[in-house]
Amino acid sequence: MTAPLPISLFPFLLLNAAICFTICDANSNARCIQSEREGLLKFKNHLIDPSNRLSSWVEGGDCCEWIGVVCHNSTGQVHQLNLAPTLSEPDEFAPCFEWEAYERSKLGGKINPSLLELKHLSSLDLSYNNFSSIYILKFFAGFPEGIPHNLGNLSKLHYLDLGGNYLKPKSFQWVSGLSSLQYLDLSGADLSKANDWLQLRLSNCCLEDDPSPISVNSTKSLVILDLSGNGFSSVPKSIFSLHSLMSFDLSENSLEGPIPYYFGNISFLEVLDLTLNHLNSSIPNSLYSLNRLQFLSRGENQLQGTISRTIGNLSSITHLDLCSNFMLKGRLSTSLEYLCKLKEMDFLSRCCLGSLESLDMADNELSGHLTDQLGQFRNLAYLSLARNKIFGPIQLSIGELSSLKFFDVSENQLNGIFPLCFGQLESLETLDFGHHTIFEPNSSWILPFQCGIIELGHWHLGQKFPQWLKFQKKLSVLDISDAGISNVMPTWFLNLPIPFKYLNLSYNQLSGGISYLNVTYIVYLSSNRFTGQLPRVNHWQNLGHLNLGSNSLTGKIPPSLGHINLSMLNLRNNSMFGALPSTLQNSSLIMLDFSENHFNGSVPEWIRDKHSRLKVLSFRSNNFDGHIPHKICDLQYLQNLDLAHDNISGTIPKCFSNLTAMANRSNQSNYIYEWVSTRTTLFYLSALLVLKGQEDEYSATLGLVTSMDLSTNSLTGEIPNEIGSLIELRSLNLSTNLLAGNIPNEIGNMELMESLDLSVNRLNGEIPPSISNLNFLNHFNVSYNNLTGQIPISTQLQSFENFSYMGNHLCGPPLTKSCNTKGIPTDVANNGSSSEGILGFVIGFWGVVAPLFFNRSWRHAYYRKLDQVESFLNDVWG
Numbered sequence: 001m002t003a004p005l006p007i008s009l010f011p012f013l014l015l016n017a018a019i020c021f022t023i024c025d026a027n028s029n030a031r032c033i034q035s036e037r038e039g040l041l042k043f044k045n046h047l048i049d050p051s052n053r054l055s056s057w058v059e060g061g062d063c064c065e066w067i068g069v070v071c072h073n074s075t076g077q078v079h080q081l082n083l084a085p086t087l088s089e090p091d092e093f094a095p096c097f098e099w100e101a102y103e104r105s106k107l108g109g110k111i112n113p114s115l116l117e118l119k120h121l122s123s124l125d126l127s128y129n130n131f132s133s134i135y136i137l138k139f140f141a142g143f144p145e146g147i148p149h150n151l152g153n154l155s156k157l158h159y160l161d162l163g164g165n166y167l168k169p170k171s172f173q174w175v176s177g178l179s180s181l182q183y184l185d186l187s188g189a190d191l192s193k194a195n196d197w198l199q200l201r202l203s204n205c206c207l208e209d210d211p212s213p214i215s216v217n218s219t220k221s222l223v224i225l226d227l228s229g230n231g232f233s234s235v236p237k238s239i240f241s242l243h244s245l246m247s248f249d250l251s252e253n254s255l256e257g258p259i260p261y262y263f264g265n266i267s268f269l270e271v272l273d274l275t276l277n278h279l280n281s282s283i284p285n286s287l288y289s290l291n292r293l294q295f296l297s298r299g300e301n302q303l304q305g306t307i308s309r310t311i312g313n314l315s316s317i318t319h320l321d322l323c324s325n326f327m328l329k330g331r332l333s334t335s336l337e338y339l340c341k342l343k344e345m346d347f348l349s350r351c352c353l354g355s356l357e358s359l360d361m362a363d364n365e366l367s368g369h370l371t372d373q374l375g376q377f378r379n380l381a382y383l384s385l386a387r388n389k390i391f392g393p394i395q396l397s398i399g400e401l402s403s404l405k406f407f408d409v410s411e412n413q414l415n416g417i418f419p420l421c422f423g424q425l426e427s428l429e430t431l432d433f434g435h436h437t438i439f440e441p442n443s444s445w446i447l448p449f450q451c452g453i454i455e456l457g458h459w460h461l462g463q464k465f466p467q468w469l470k471f472q473k474k475l476s477v478l479d480i481s482d483a484g485i486s487n488v489m490p491t492w493f494l495n496l497p498i499p500f501k502y503l504n505l506s507y508n509q510l511s512g513g514i515s516y517l518n519v520t521y522i523v524y525l526s527s528n529r530f531t532g533q534l535p536r537v538n539h540w541q542n543l544g545h546l547n548l549g550s551n552s553l554t555g556k557i558p559p560s561l562g563h564i565n566l567s568m569l570n571l572r573n574n575s576m577f578g579a580l581p582s583t584l585q586n587s588s589l590i591m592l593d594f595s596e597n598h599f600n601g602s603v604p605e606w607i608r609d610k611h612s613r614l615k616v617l618s619f620r621s622n623n624f625d626g627h628i629p630h631k632i633c634d635l636q637y638l639q640n641l642d643l644a645h646d647n648i649s650g651t652i653p654k655c656f657s658n659l660t661a662m663a664n665r666s667n668q669s670n671y672i673y674e675w676v677s678t679r680t681t682l683f684y685l686s687a688l689l690v691l692k693g694q695e696d697e698y699s700a701t702l703g704l705v706t707s708m709d710l711s712t713n714s715l716t717g718e719i720p721n722e723i724g725s726l727i728e729l730r731s732l733n734l735s736t737n738l739l740a741g742n743i744p745n746e747i748g749n750m751e752l753m754e755s756l757d758l759s760v761n762r763l764n765g766e767i768p769p770s771i772s773n774l775n776f777l778n779h780f781n782v783s784y785n786n787l788t789g790q791i792p793i794s795t796q797l798q799s800f801e802n803f804s805y806m807g808n809h810l811c812g813p814p815l816t817k818s819c820n821t822k823g824i825p826t827d828v829a830n831n832g833s834s835s836e837g838i839l840g841f842v843i844g845f846w847g848v849v850a851p852l853f854f855n856r857s858w859r860h861a862y863y864r865k866l867d868q869v870e871s872f873l874n875d876v877w878g
Contacts, residue, residue, distance in 0.1 A: 031062055031064045031071060031076035032061075032062045032063040032064050032071065032076055033076055033077060033078075035117050036063060036077070036078050036117055036118055037061075037063040038114075038117070039114040039115060039116070039117025039118060040057060040063050040066070040069070040078070040114075040115075040117075040118075041057065041059065042112055042114035043111075043112045043114050043115050044057045045112070046109050046110045046111075046112040047107050047108065047109040047110075048107065048108035048109040048130075049107055050103075050104040050105075050106075050108075051101075051104045051105045053067060053086060053105065054066070054067065054068070054107075063078065064076060064078075068081060068082045068083050069081060070082070070123075072120070075120075077119075077120040078118045078120065078121060079120060079121065079122050079123065080121070080122065080123040080124075080125075081115075081118065081121060081123070081124050081125070082123070082125045083107055083125060083126055083129065084125050084126070084127045084128055084129070084161070085102065085105040085106050085107075085128055085129065086105055087101060087102045087105045088102075089102060089128070090102055106128065106129045106130045107126075107129045107130065107131070108129065108130035108131060109131070111126075111131060116154065118154075119154075119156070120156055121154060121156065121157055122156050122157060122158050122159065122180075123157070123158070123159035123160075124154075124157060124159065124160050124161070125159075125161040126161065126162055126165065127161040127162060127163040127164050127165070127185065127187075128163065128164030128165070129164075129165060130165075131165050154178060155178075155179050155180060156180055157178050157180060157181060158180045158181055158182040158183065159181075159182065159183045160178065160181060160183065160184050160185070161183075161184075161185040162184075162185065162186055162189075163185040163186060163187030163188060163189075164187055164188050165188070165189075166188055166189070166190070167186060167188075167189040167190070168189070168190045186205075187204075188204075189205055190205065190206045202225075202226060202227055202230070203226050203227070203228040203229045203230070203249070204228070204229035204230070205229075205230060206230065206231065207227065207230035207231065207232065208230065208231040208232065208233075222242050222244060222245060223244055223245065223246045223247065224245075224246065224247040225239070225242065225245060225247070225248050225249070226247075226249040227248075227249065227250050227253070228249045228250065228251045228252050228253070228273070229251075229252045229253070230252075230253055231253065231254055232250065232253040232254065232255060233253075233254045233255060233256050234255065234256070234257070235250065235255065235260050235262075237262070240260070240262040240263070240265050240266065242266065243265070243266065243267070243268070244268060245266050245268065245269060246268050246269060246270045246271065247269075247270060247271035248266070248269060248271065248272055248273070249271070249273045250273065250274055250277070251273045251274060251275040251276050251277070251297070252275070252276045252277075253276075253277055254277065254278060255274065255277035255278060255279055256277075256278045256279070256280070257279070257280065257281065258279070258280075258281030258282075258284070259274070259279055259281060259283060259284055259287065259303075260284075261284040261286040261287075262286075263284070263286060263287050263290070264284070264286030264287060264289045264290065266290070267290065267292070268292060269290050269292065269293055270292050270293060270294045270295065270316075271293075271294065271295040272287075272290075272293060272295070272296050272297070273295070273297045274297065275297045275321070278302060279302065279303060280302040280303070280304065281303065281304060282303070282304050283303060283308065285308055285310050288308060288310040288311050288312075288313045288314060289310075289313060290314065291313055291314065291315055291316060292316055293314050293316060293317055294316050294317060294318050294319065295317075295318065295319045296314065296317060296319065296320055296321070297319070297320075297321040321360070356377045356379065356380055357379050357380060357381050357382065357403075358380075358381065358382040359377070359380060359382065359383050359384070360382070360384045361384065361385050361388070362384045362385065362386040362387055362388070362408070363386070363387045363388075367388070367389040367390065367391070368390065368391070368392075369390070369391065369392040369393075369395075370385070370390055370392065370393075370394065370395050370409075370414070374395065374397055374398060374401065375395075375397030375398065375399070375400030375401060376397075376400075377401065378400075378401075378402070378403065379403050380401050380403060380404055381403050381404060381405045381406065381427075382405065382406045383401070383404060383406065383407050383408070384406070384408040385408070385409045385412065386408045386409060386410045386411055386412070386432065387410070387411045387412075388411075388412055389412065389413060390409070390412040390413065390414065391412065391413040391414065391415070392414065392415070392416070393414065393415065393416035393417070394409075394414060394416065398425075399424040399425065400424070401425065402424065402425070402426070402427065403427055404425050404427060404428055405427050405428060405429045405430065406429065406430045407425075407428060407430065407431055407432070408430070408432040409432070409433060410432045410433060410434040410435055410455065411434065411435040412435075414433075425449050426449060428449045428451060429451060429452045429453065429474075430451065430452065430453040431451050431453065431454050431455070432453070432455040433455065433456050433459065434455045434456060434457040434458060434459075434479060435457060435458045446467075446468045446471055447468045447471070447472065450472060450473055450474045451472065451474060451475065452474045452475065452476050452477065453475075453476065453477040454472070454475060454477070454478055454479070454480075455477070455478075455479040456479065456480050456483065457479045457480065457481045457482060457483070457504065458481070458482045458483070459480070459483050460483065460484050461480060461483040461484060461485060462484060462485070463484065463485060463486045463487060464485070464487055465485055465487055465488075465489060465490055465493065465510075466480065466485075469493065469496075470492060473498060474498070475498065475500065476498075476499075476500060476501040476502070477500070477501055477502040478500055478502070478503055478504070479502070479504040480504070480505060480508075481504045481505060481506045481507050481508070481524070482506070482507035482508065483508060484508065484509075485505075485508040485509065485510060486508065486509035486510070487510070487511070488510070488511050488512040489505075489510045489511070489512050489530075494515060494516050494517060494518075495516070495518070496518055497518070498518070499518045499519060499520045500517075500518065500519045500520065501519070501520050501521045501522070502519075502521060502522040503517070503519045503522065503523055503524065503525075504522075504524040505524065505525050505528065506524045506525060506526040506527050506528070506547070507526070507527045507528075508527075508528055509528060509529055510525075510528040510529065510530065511528070511529040511530065511531065512530065512531070513530065513531060513532035513535075514530055514532070514534070514535055514548070515535055516535060519543065520542050520543070521542060521543060521544045521545070522543075522544060522545040523543065523545065523546050523547065523548075524545070524547045525547065525548050525551070526547045526548060526549040526550050526551070526570065526572075527549070527550040527551075528550075528551055529551065529552060530548070530551040530552065530553060531551070531552045531553065531554070532553065532554065532555075533553065533554060533555035533556075533558075534548070534553060534555065534557065534558055534561065534571075534576075535558075542564075542565070543564050543565075543566060544565070544566060544567045544568070545566070545567060545568040546564075546566060546568070546569050546570070547568065547570040548570065548571055548574070549570040549571060549572035549573055549574070549593065549688075550572060550573040550574075551573075551574055552574065552575060553571070553574040553575065553576055554574070554575045554576060554577075555576060555577070555578075556576065556577065556578035556581075557571070557576065557578070557580065557581055557584070558581070559581040559582075559583045560583075561581070561583070561584065562581055562582075562583025562584040562585065562586045562587060563583060563586060564587065565587060565588060566587045566588075566589055567588065567589060567590045567591070567613075568589065568590055568591040568592075569587070569589060569591070569592055569593070570591070570593045570687075571593070571594055571597065572593045572594070572595045572596055572597075572618070572688065573595070573596040573597075574596075574597055575597065575598065576594075576597045576598065576599065577597065577598040577599060577600070578599065578600065579599070579600060579601035580594070580599060580601065580604055582604070582606065584604075584606075585604070585606040585607075588613055589613065589614055590613050590614060590615050590616070591614075591615060591616040591687060592614060592616070592617050592618070593616065593618045593687060593688070594618065594619055594622065595618045595619060595620035595621055595622070595642065595688075596620065596621045596622075597621075597622055598622060598623060599619070599622040599623065599624065600622070600623040600624065600625070601624065601625070601626075602624065602625060602626030602627075602629075603619060603624055603626065603628060603629055603632075603643065603648070604629070605629050605631055606631075607629065607631055607632060607635070613637055614635050614637060614638055615637050615638060615639045615640065615661070616638075616639065616640045616687050616702070617632075617635070617638060617640070617641050617642070618640070618641075618642040618687070618689075619642070619643050619646060620642045620643065620644045620645055620646070620690070620709070621644070621645040621646070622645075622646055623646065623647060624643070624646040624647065624648060625646070625647040625648060625649070626648065626649070626650075627648070627649065627650035627651075628643065628648060628650065628652070628653055628710075630653050630655055632653070632659075633653055633655035633656060633657075633658040633659060634658065635659065636658075636659070636660035636661065637660070637661050638659055638661055638662070639661045639662065639703070639705065639706045639707075640687065640689060640705060640706065640707045640708075641659075641707070641708045641709070641710075642689070642690065642707070642708075642709045643709070643710050643713070644690070644709040644710060644711040644712055644713070644733065645711070645712045645713075646712075646713055647713065647714065648710070648713040648714065648715065649713070649714040649715065649716065650715065650716065650717075651715065651716060651717035651718075651720075652710065652715060652717065652719060652720055652723065652734075652739075653720075654720040654722045655722075656708075656720070656722060656723055656726065657722040657723070657725040657726070659726065661706065661728065662706050662708070662726040662728050662729050663725050663726050663727060663728060664727075664728065686698065686702065687702055689705060689707060690709060690733075691705070691707055691730075691731045691755055692731070692754075692755045692778070692779040693757075693779065705730060705731075706726075706728050706729050706730050706731070707729070707730060707731035707732070707733075708726070708729060708731070708732050708733070709731070709732075709733040710733065710734055710737070711733045711734060711735040711736050711737070711757065712735070712736040712737075713736075713737055714737065714738060715734070715737040715738060715739060716737075716738045716739065716740070717739065717740070717741075718739065718740060718741030718742070718744075719734065719739055719741065719743065719744055719747075719758075719763075720744070721744045721745075721746045722746075723744065723746070723747070724744055724745075724746025724747050724748070724749045724750060725746070725749070726750060727749055727750055727751065727752065728752060729750055729752070729753060730752055730753060730754045730755070731753075731754060731755040731756075732750070732753065732755070732756050732757070733755070733756075733757040734757070734758055734761070735757045735758060735759040735760050735761070735781065736759070736760040736761075737760075737761055738761065738762060739758075739761040739762065739763060740761070740762040740763065740764070741763065741764065741765075742763070742764065742765035742766075742768075743758065743763055743765065743767060743768055743771075743782075743787075744768070745768040745769075745770050746770075747768065747770065747771060747774075748768060748769075748770020748771055748772070748773040748774065749770070749773075750774065751773055751774060751775065751776070752776060753774045753776065753777055754776050754777060754778055754779065755777075755778070755779035755780075756771075756774070756777060756779070756780050756781075757779070757780075757781045758781070758782050758785070759781040759782060759783045759784055759785070760783070760784045760785075761784075761785050762785065762786060763782070763785040763786065763787060764785070764786040764787065764788070765787065765788065765789075766787065766788060766789035766790075767782065767787060767789070767791060767792055767797075767810070768792075769792045771792060771794075771797065772792045772793065772794030772796075772797060774794075774796060775794075775795070775796065777796040777797075778796070780796070780797070780800050780804050781803075781804045782804065782805060782808065783803060783804060783805060783806045783807045783808070784806070784807035784808070785807065785808055786808065786809070787805075787808040787809065787810055788808070788809040788810065788824070788825075789809075789810065789811070789819075789824065790810070790811055790812040790819045791805065791810055791811070791812045791813065791814075791815065793812075793813075798813045798814050799814070800814065801814070802814060802815055802816075809825055810825070811824070811825035
C-alpha cells in the first residue's frame with residue numbers, strides 16, 4: 001500500500017502546478033510569431049474583401065486562429081495559407097443570388113511583399129480570386145523588372161495554387177526561384193505568350209500554333225507532356241526532339257492533315273493520345289515501331305485506309321482505341337494476334353482472350369453479322385457495339401460472357417428472337433438493345449437476369465404491358481418507348497416498390513389515369529392516351545423532368561406542381577384549362593411547354609423571377625390574352641419563344657434586344673442535355689418547334705436553334721428597330737397580326753436568319769435593301785401587306801415563289817410584273833387594274849384559302865383570326 005504524502009508537500013505541489021499552468025497558458029496565447037502576424041496584417045491591408053471573411057485578422061490576435069491560416073503545432077510558424085473562396089462555384093443555371101454570393105466571397109486587390117515574412121510557408125492557395133494577373137506576377141516575378149532577390153524567402157514553398165485567376169505570364173523564369181516547389185496549379189491561365197515553360201501538364205491553356213518554336217532547350221529530360229484541350233492545328237515540330245518523352249497527350253485540339261511520321265523518333269513513348277482531332281490520313285508505319293507503346297488512342301478522327309500488318313509490332317500495347325474513324329476500312333490484320341497484353345481495345349485478337357476486360361467499338365461503320373467468337377473473351381465486363389450497321393440475330397456465344405456487366409448494341413439492325421442464353425449472364429447490370437426489331441419469345445417470357453438499366457426503345461414488344469417487369473428488383477432506368485404497347489398501364493407497375501430514376505414509356509398507346517408513379521428524376525409518358533387530371537405530386541419532390549405531352553389529360557394544373565424543382569415541364573397537346581398557378585414561379589425551369597391546350601389569363605409577370613435558366617418557352621395555341629410582359633426580356637438564356645395563336649395584344653417590346661442568347665454570339669454549349677448517372681448515354685432534352693411552317697422535334701440539335709414566333713395574335717404598332725439586334729435568331733414569325741409601318745432596315749443585321757414570315761399584316765413602304773444580306777434565308781413570306789416598290793436583288797429573294805409576295809404592290813423578279821424607272825409597278829403607275837392583277841389575286845387568295853378545307857389545324861388558326869384578315873382585306877381591297 002502506498003504511503004500518503006506528507007501534508008507539508010501540498011503547498012509546493014500546488015505552486016508547481018500553478019507555475020506550469022501559467023507557462024503553458026502563456027505559450028498557448030503567444031503561439032503566433034510577431035513578425036509573421038505583422039506580415040499577414042500588412043498583406044490584409046492591401047486586399048479587397050467584399051464578404052469580410054478575413055474579419056478574424058485583427059491586431060493583437062493569434063494569427064494561428066485566423067481563418068485560412070495553418071501553423072505548426074509546436075513552433076507557431078505559419079506553414080499554410082489557404083485564401084481560396086469558401087463557396088464553391090455554382091453551376092451555370094444557378095440563381096443570380098448564388099453567383100453574387102460566390103463573387104463576393106472572392107478576394108481582390110494587391111499581393112503585398114509582406115507575405116515574404118512567412119519564411120516557413122510550405123503551401124499557398126490563392127486560387128479562384130480576383131487578383132490581377134499583373135499583381136500576382138509582380139509579386140512572384142518582380143514583373144516587369146525580373147526575379148526579386150528576396151524570393152528565396154519562400155524557398156520552403158512546395159504547394160502553390162494560382163488557378164482561376166486568368167494569369168497571362170510571358171515567362172516562367174520566376175518558377176526557378178521556388179526551389180522546393182512540387183505542385184503548381186495555373187488552371188485557366190493564358191500561356192500563349194510564354195515559350196520557356198518547364199510545365200508538364202498544360203491542358204486547356206489557350207495554346208495555339210506559334211511561328212516561333214516551343215523552347216525545349218531546358219526540357220530535354222521531359223517525360224510527361226500534356227497539351228490536350230488547346231488550339232493546335234499541327235504538332236509542334238520541336239516536340240520530336242524530346243527523346244525522353246514517355247507520355248504525350250494532344251487530344252481535343254484541332255490537329256489537321258496526316259499523322260507526322262516523326263513520332264517514330266520518340267522511342268521511349270508509352271502513352272500517345274490523339275483523340276478528338278481532325279487527322280485525316282492513313283496511319284504511318286513509323287508509329288508501329290514504338291514497341292514500348294502501351295496506350296494508343298486515335299479515336300474520333302477521320303483516319304483512312306487499312307490497318308497495317310506492322311501493328312503486330314506494338315507488343316507492349318494494353319489499350320488500343322481507333323473508334324469513330326469512319327474512313328478506316330478493310331479486313332482486320334491477322335497481326336493483331338500478337339497483341340497479347342491487350343486489356344482494352346476496339347478490335348479482336350486471339351491471344352488476349354483471357355485478359356480483355358473492355359471492348360468498345362461504338363460509332364464506327366462496322367457491318368455484317370455479330371461474330372460467334374465473342375464468347376471466348378472470358379473476362380469481358382464491358383462491351384459496346386452501339387451505333388454501327390450490324391445485322392442479323394444475337395449469337396448464342398454471348399451467353400458464355402459470364403463476367404459481362406455492360407452490354408450495349410443499340411442502334412444497329414439486329415433482329416430475331418431474344419436468345420435464352422442471356423439467362424447465363426448473372427453479372428449483367430446494363431442492357432441497351434434500343435432501336436431494334438427483336439421480339440420476345442412469348443407473353444409469359446421472363447427476362448432471365450436482374451438489371452439496373454434496361455433500354456429497349458423501338459422494340460416490338462406487342463400490345464400487352466410486359467409482365468416480366470414484375471420480377472425486376474434492381475431497375476433504376478427503364479426505356480420501353482415506341483414498343484407498340486396499347487393496353488391500360490397496370491396498377492402493379494404503378495406501385496413497384498423500387499423507384500425509377502429514369503422512366504420512358506412515350507410513343508405507345510397506353511391508357512388510363514396517372515395516379516402515382518414511383519420515379520425520382522425523369523418521367524417521359526408523352527404521346528399515349530392517358531386521361532383524367534394531373535395527380536397531386538407531393539411524392540415527386542426531386543423530379544427534374546416531367547413530359548406528359550400529347551395525351552388526353554384535362555383539368556387545371558395543381559398548385560403542388562410548382563413545389564417541385566423541375567428543369568423541364570411539358571404538358572403540350574392536352575385538353576387542360578384555367579389560369580397558370582402562381583406556384584410555378586418556384587421552379588427553376590429550362591424548358592416550359594404548355595402549347596395546344598385551353599389555358600387562359602395573361603402571360604404571367606413572374607416568368608422572370610425564378611426562371612432565369614429558361615431556354616424554351618411555348619404557350620402556343622391557347623387562350624392567353626393581354627400584353628407581352630417586359631420581364632420576358634430578362635430571360636438571358638431564352639433561345640426559343642413561341643406565343644403564337646393566342647389572343648395577345650399590344651406592341652412588340654423594344655426590350656427584346658436584351659434577350660442575350662438571341663442577341664449575342666456566345667460560347668454556350670450547342671446542346672441542351674442532362675446527365676443521368678445510371679444511364680448509358682447523355683439525355684438530351686427535346687422540344688417540338690414550329691419552324692418554316694412545319695412542326696418538328698429537336699433533341700440533340702435543340703441548342704443550335706433560336707426562334708421567335710408571335711404569329712396569329714392581335715399585336716399592333718410597328719416592328720421595333722431593336723429586333724434587328726437579335727443577330728443569333730434563325731427563325732422569326734410575326735405573321736397574321738395588325739402590325740403597321742415599315743419593315744425595319746435593321747432586320748438586315750440578322751445574317752443567320754433562315755426563316756422570316758411577316759405576312760398578313762398592314763406593313764407598308766418598300767422591302768428594305770438590307771434584307772439581301774440574309775444569305776441563309778430559305779423561307780420568306782411578306783404576302784398580304786401594303787408593300788410597294790421593287791423587290792431587292794439577291795440570290796435568295798429571287799428564288800422564292802410568287803406567293804411569298806402576293807397581295808402587295810411589288811414589282812420585279814421573281815414577279816412577272818415589271819417596274820418603271822422609279823421602281824413602281826407599271827399598273828400602279830398607270831392607275832390601272834389589269835386582268836392579270838385580278839387573276840393574280842384570285843389565284844393567290846385561293847392558294848391560301850384552299851388548304852383550310854383540308855388542314856384542320858390551319859383552319860382552326862385562320863378562323864380564330866378571321867376578323868383580322870377580313871378587316872385587313874377590306875382596308876387593302878375595299
